[in-house]
Structures are given as C-alpha cells and as structure tokens.
Amino acid sequence: MKLSLSLCVTAVSLFVSQGMADEVNPAYLAQFKPLPKVMESSTNKLTEDKIDLGRKLFFETRLSKNHDVSCNSCHGLDKFGVDGDQFSTGHKKQKGGRNAPTVYNAALHIAQFWDGRAADVEEQAQGPVLNPIEMAMPNEEHVLKVLNSIPGYVELFEKVYGKDGLTYKNMGNAIGAFERKLVTPSRFDKYLEGDKSALTKEEKLGFKKFVEIGCSTCHNGAAVGGSMYQKLGLVKPWPNLTDEGRSAVTKNAVEKFFFKVPSLRNIDKTGPYLHDGSIVKLDEMVEKMAEYQLGQNLSKEDTKSIVTFLKSLTGDLPTDYIKEPKLPASGPNTPKADPN
Numbered sequence: 001m002k003l004s005l006s007l008c009v010t011a012v013s014l015f016v017s018q019g020m021a022d023e024v025n026p027a028y029l030a031q032f033k034p035l036p037k038v039m040e041s042s043t044n045k046l047t048e049d050k051i052d053l054g055r056k057l058f059f060e061t062r063l064s065k066n067h068d069v070s071c072n073s074c075h076g077l078d079k080f081g082v083d084g085d086q087f088s089t090g091h092k093k094q095k096g097g098r099n100a101p102t103v104y105n106a107a108l109h110i111a112q113f114w115d116g117r118a119a120d121v122e123e124q125a126q127g128p129v130l131n132p133i134e135m136a137m138p139n140e141e142h143v144l145k146v147l148n149s150i151p152g153y154v155e156l157f158e159k160v161y162g163k164d165g166l167t168y169k170n171m172g173n174a175i176g177a178f179e180r181k182l183v184t185p186s187r188f189d190k191y192l193e194g195d196k197s198a199l200t201k202e203e204k205l206g207f208k209k210f211v212e213i214g215c216s217t218c219h220n221g222a223a224v225g226g227s228m229y230q231k232l233g234l235v236k237p238w239p240n241l242t243d244e245g246r247s248a249v250t251k252n253a254v255e256k257f258f259f260k261v262p263s264l265r266n267i268d269k270t271g272p273y274l275h276d277g278s279i280v281k282l283d284e285m286v287e288k289m290a291e292y293q294l295g296q297n298l299s300k301e302d303t304k305s306i307v308t309f310l311k312s313l314t315g316d317l318p319t320d321y322i323k324e325p326k327l328p329a330s331g332p333n334t335p336k337a338d339p340n
C-alpha cells in the first residue's frame, strides 16, 4: 500500500515536472509572430489580375536570353522556393557566387538579397532578368520588345496597368505582387496563436533551447529572421570568408562580413546553407551558429533538440496558388531563343 502510494506520488510529480518542462515563457513567444496570410505592401496594391500576371512572369522562360531560365528554375515553388544547389545554374550553365535563398516569406524581410541591396521584392525582381549569369537579357528595351511581341502579355499589362503600362518596372511590380502571397504557415503559427498542442513536447523543448541560448536575438519575428543584418562570425571569426556582404553595398567598413539574418521558415527544406551554400547539414549549421555567433558549444542532445524545433517551421506549400499557369503564345515577331 505504502509502496504503491509513493509510486503514485512519483508518477504525479513526474507528470507535473514534464508538464512544466514544455511550458513556454510568454516572453519567449512574444519575440515571434504568426505569418500573415498576405505580405502587404503600401506601395503595391494587390489585385487578382496583377497576381495572375505576376505568376505567369515568374514561370516565363522567354524572359531569359535562351528561353531556358525562369525565376522558377532557381526558386522552384514546389521545392520550397530553392534549387537545392550550392550555386544556381543560369544562362549557358553559368554559376554565380551566392546560394539562392527561398522566395517563400521573403517579402517580409527588411530588404532583399543576402546583402540587402534591393529594397523590396518588386525591385529585386528586376535584377535577375538582366543579370548576365542568370537570365542574361541584354537590356530593358529587349525585355520590353519580347513582352510587346506576345499579344497575351500586351493585353494583360493593359488590363492591370492601363495603356502604356507595359514597362520594365511594372514587370517587377507584378512579379512582386505574386510573391507577396507566397506564405507557408506551419504548426508553429498555430502554436503562437495559442494552440498549445500544435507542437510536440520535444519541439517545445527545442524552442526553449533556441531562445535561451540566444538564437532569437537574431532570428526572430514572423519570418524567424529577415529583420536585421549581422556579422557572420560575430564572436569567433568565420574561417576563409571572402564575400564581404553588406559592406560592399553600404561602403561602411563596420559592416564587413555582415549578411541579412536569414529566415528559418522551412529551413529543413532549403539547404545548403549560408550565402555561399557551404554548409550542407542542418545539425552542423546549428552547431556552427552556436559556436561562431554565440560562443557556445552545444551538446549533441541540445543540437538535436533545436533541429527538432526547426523542423516544426516547415510549412504547407500553397499548392493551388503555385500551379504552373498556361503562358500566352508567342507572336510572329517574338525574338527566338539565343544560346550565345
């Protein structure tokens, strides 16, 4: 009798302590926000027609010199917005020097690119089309010539932007509009909204660890990142770093080796990691972050626990929204593919 009573007490206290262990301090939760349904912009009003145009342009290979590269080539929407390669392959199989970040949830970031050199997704979308190693179009005039030669686009641009609305800037505007709904809510959002059972006990413990060790001083907000620039190798110099990151844009030496803190949404699906795609495995990435950004050596268990939490940030892809649209047919004067 006595024995069974004490066993019973132990069981209860065990239960209570486990209950406590995965109870999360509200101050931890306050550092994050659920993803919005739409990443609104005060300067780009979203309409159905504009989004449909933007979706077509996102999949449009005729915006590349050899009609073989689109935004979707490097930011596969069915692959969590990335290509999975260290460096992407563009025109004539050329490769750049930076890893392609995901387009999902990107409109939430303070700015675009690893070094923040484009203010928003609308401005960013104007870059790759003219980039000689990406889509390699020779100039804006040529892009407009292509779009003007495709009757379906002439009609769509006029419908969305009015007469004379087929401009290079509006091309970026429409693509940006489409990107503003590329949002991937996950169980973590349900958890933040108050559903305490949305995360498992292990994920909650990993979340606690993530906050307590200091990851959320940099990776926070709705995107769990994307809200600031920070130095790679903040407390311990990152070995063999050559890309100077943000300082090349701002010409401010203090920002040497600073990069935009990436969003950790869908992080389990968007490797390889860092601006140079040099880290392949998520657990290694977490260990290195603790070491170089926080000066801490994580135990194997703690690393595993944080990775368990990070996996809960894998969201649902908007499968209907990202279906490849039917693209308008070329006209008689549409320039031919140019492999050179």
Ligand code: HEC
Binding pocket: 058, 069, 070, 071, 072, 073, 074, 075, 088, 089, 090, 091, 096, 098, 099, 100, 101, 102, 103, 106, 109, 111, 112, 113, 114, 115, 121, 124, 125, 126, 128, 129, 133, 134, 135, 175
């Ligand atoms: C050949 C591959 C390639 C193509 C094609 C391409 N991108 Fe990218 N994209 C990249 C790479 C690489 C980066 C990072 C470059 C950097 O930061 O300097 C990037 C960055 C971005 C970002 C910034 C995300 C962030 O978190 O900062 C967005 C948004 C984006 N691309 C959208 C697009 C759109 C829209 C198109 C089509 C108009 C496009 N990309 C075409 C490879 C590509």
Ligand code: HEC
Binding pocket: 114, 210, 213, 214, 215, 216, 217, 218, 219, 229, 230, 231, 232, 234, 258, 259, 260, 261, 262, 263, 264, 267, 270, 272, 273, 274, 275, 276, 285, 286, 289, 290, 293, 294, 306
């Ligand atoms: C001082 C700020 C800071 C802290 C603290 C920090 N990070 Fe980072 N994190 C960054 C920056 C900056 C990058 C991007 C660096 C680059 O690409 O060169 C990054 C990159 C990452 C990446 C790769 C993302 C991608 O898309 O390539 C992961 C994963 C990551 N951090 C997880 C963590 C974890 C887990 C912790 C806590 C152990 C942590 N970070 C702590 C600033 C920080």
